[in-house]
């Protein structure tokens with residue numbers, strides 16, 4: 088390429104687009120720009136004692152002064168040149184229309200890059216989101232840090248009897264036995280974390296890092312760079328902010344939400360309105376509402392499936408249809 092050919096390899100990179108080849112036209116911004124991250128190298132939210140979610144870059148990083156990165160979505164939707172925005176109200180209306188009608192590709196035009204540290208059991212759930220680009224800390228090349236996830240006694244949860252995947256109720260609230268059981272769980276994690284000196288000793292005796300790490304528990308921390316477009320981040324947030332998601336990954340999703348929201352506030356408002364806090368009704372549920380409104384039903388679901396009926400009861404509660 089002419090651009091690299093014209094700069095001797097020994098010359099340092101200046102960050103300046105210099106010199107452009109005769110085929111490249113450099114078009115300046117039409118208006119003064121602002122950094123969506125306010126000039127910060129990273130914006131960080133701590134999660135627990137050792138975890139964090141840090142925003143390290145965004146695309147677009149620069150937006151016309153007075154605008155947000157929402158402008159890039161509108162620009163893509165209109166396939167427009169330059170600023171591509173119209174009046175603020177029209178842009179907002181378009182964004183909300185795109186969100187309502189799941190016209191998703193314009194939201195892929197905005198990207199975020201994060202650096203995160205999380206326990207391995209959270210990372211295992213996180214990595215299932217395949218549309219991100221991930222580069223993880225290597226326990227083959229580097230020594231795993233002496234950091235382990237550890238809840239307080241009050242945070243230890245009882246297995247739910249209705250939801251097989253989770254539990255929200257603190258076990259310590261079940262009297263003295265509950266407190267003892269919660270303490271027993273924390274001690275069990277402490278014993279697992281107590282394997283760390285043995286890990287270090289085995290490294291010292293020459294065992295390879297790739298093998299020595301295998302005995303460490305899922306409460307050990309890992310780190311990665313995680314880059315994803317906004318459309319897929321919204322999908323991630325929808326799944327992982329949901330009460331059905333495990334609390335520990337939800338805390339990370341909340342941190343991510345807090346970092347993204349000020350950069351694309353109009354999109355996030357639409358996301359909350361139409362997806363996060365909206366309610367999807369199945370055909371059977373619509374029939375139940377209709378019957379209730381007609382007065383020829385009590386609003387219960389015509390289904391033999393208990394889980395489906397339970398889910399409808401929760402939605403009815405939210406709709407105030409009791």
Ligand SMILES: Cc1cc2nc3c(=O)[nH]c(=O)nc-3n(C[C@H](O)[C@H](O)[C@H](O)COP(=O)(O)OP(=O)(O)OC[C@H]3O[C@@H](n4cnc5c(N)ncnc54)[C@H](O)[C@@H]3O)c2cc1C
Nearest residue numbers: 212215216217218219252319322323326327329331332333
């Ligand atoms: C509450 C909860 C409980 C869960 N429980 C379990 C469990 O018990 N066991 C388990 O294994 N997993 C479980 N998962 C993980 C879940 O099944 C998904 O793997 C995870 O949520 C990622 O969702 P996704 O595939 O939609 O996201 P992404 O991988 O980010 O993909 C986004 C979208 O891209 C498309 N896509 C991506 N890759 C492909 C592909 N290869 N082919 C076709 N379309 C693709 C799909 O439309 C997909 O929805 C659970 C998730 C949640 C939220």
